[in-house]
Amino acid sequence: MITTHARVPEGWGIRGTDEFARFPAGERHVRDLAPETESPCYVVVRGADANDYISAAMWIDLQHRKGHKVTAVVPYLPGARQDRGRPFGAAVYAGLINAMKADRVAAFDPHSAVMPQMIDNLVVVDSTRAVRRAVTNGAGDTTYTGVISPDAGALERAGKVAQALHVPLYRASKRRDFATGALSGFDCEALPPGGRYLVVDDICDGGGTFLGLAEATGLPAAQLGLWVSHGVFSGRADRLGLAFGEIITTDSHPGHCREDVAARIVPVLPHMISEILQ
Numbered sequence: 001m002i003t004t005h006a007r008v009p010e011g012w013g014i015r016g017t018d019e020f021a022r023f024p025a026g027e028r029h030v031r032d033l034a035p036e037t038e039s040p041c042y043v044v045v046r047g048a049d050a051n052d053y054i055s056a057a058m059w060i061d062l063q064h065r066k067g068h069k070v071t072a073v074v075p076y077l078p079g080a081r082q083d084r085g086r087p088f089g090a091a092v093y094a095g096l097i098n099a100m101k102a103d104r105v106a107a108f109d110p111h112s113a114v115m116p117q118m119i120d121n122l123v124v125v126d127s128t129r130a131v132r133r134a135v136t137n138g139a140g141d142t143t144y145t146g147v148i149s150p151d152a153g154a155l156e157r158a159g160k161v162a163q164a165l166h167v168p169l170y171r172a173s174k175r176r177d178f179a180t181g182a183l184s185g186f187d188c189e190a191l192p193p194g195g196r197y198l199v200v201d202d203i204c205d206g207g208g209t210f211l212g213l214a215e216a217t218g219l220p221a222a223q224l225g226l227w228v229s230h231g232v233f234s235g236r237a238d239r240l241g242l243a244f245g246e247i248i249t250t251d252s253h254p255g256h257c258r259e260d261v262a263a264r265i266v267p268v269l270p271h272m273i274s275e276i277l278q
């Protein structure tokens with residue numbers, strides 16, 4: 001999924017996707033439909049379709065030949081979860097992103113610090129301010145009384161959110177089957193009764209992590225909310241509504257469009273650009 005943007009004083013001029021075309025056999029090409037492009041300009045690539053990165057690389061090449069600088073906004077870094085083991089998927093996807101030759105790459109809340117180290121000219125925008133904006137009123141108050149980190153990988157991110165909301169952080173950890181690596185359950189710190197808790201993580205894919213964690217807390221949906229920066233929403237994600245009274249995500253990944261997941265969508269682009277420009 002690709003869109004292009006040129007900065008305009010009042011906000012965003014979105015040029016649409018007509019520029020991105022295919023030859024009949026599927027080969028990607030880019031039409032030069034925007035000779036008036038301003039600089040700096042932006043190309044936004046969402047998701048993990050390698051062909052989209054090829055199209056974006058062609059669009060960037062076109063802008064470079066016109067003398068413009070381009071920021072590639074890649075809100076969801078594909079491969080970021082493959083940050084260990086063999087094959088080293090994070091390195092492969094980082095190579096794809098670097099091949100676009102953008103003057104700057106902007107990413108939103110990457111899974112870990114591993115993949116960002118391999119991307120050239122990267123600016124990382126974290127999710128703390130976006131979560132805070134999504135769950136507080138104008139006075140900065142929230143109805144959540146605590147933040148839950150589902151696993152060790154989410155601890156730093158969830159800790160920053162808890163600090164920003166002025167509520168305590170509660171830790172959970174995943175139990176995995178040693179032989180298969182499959183998720184077998186959760187150990188969760190005791191939660192004071194009667195509270196409302198926001199689970200904070202980077203990605204919801206099939207939803208197993210969050211369904212398992214909700215079950216481990218023993219809390220009804222009315223007392224649980226879920227923030228995930230990237231709503232990939234595959235598999236059983238439609239069942240999340242049974243476990244969480246509120247699901248909030250961003251439009252960083254095409255999965256956010258899934259209609260059977262009743263998620264509140266926070267637009268990520270304006271948020272990222274305002275932070276990049278600060």
Ligand SMILES: O=P(O)(O)OC[C@H]1O[C@H](OP(=O)(O)OP(=O)(O)O)[C@H](O)[C@@H]1O
Nearest residue numbers: 081153201203204205206207208209210
């Ligand atoms: O919706 P799901 O399919 O359950 O996947 C979501 C989980 O997967 C990722 O973590 P991962 O299990 O890769 O753990 P890590 O922090 O150990 O890398 C992510 O940070 C979520 O916690």
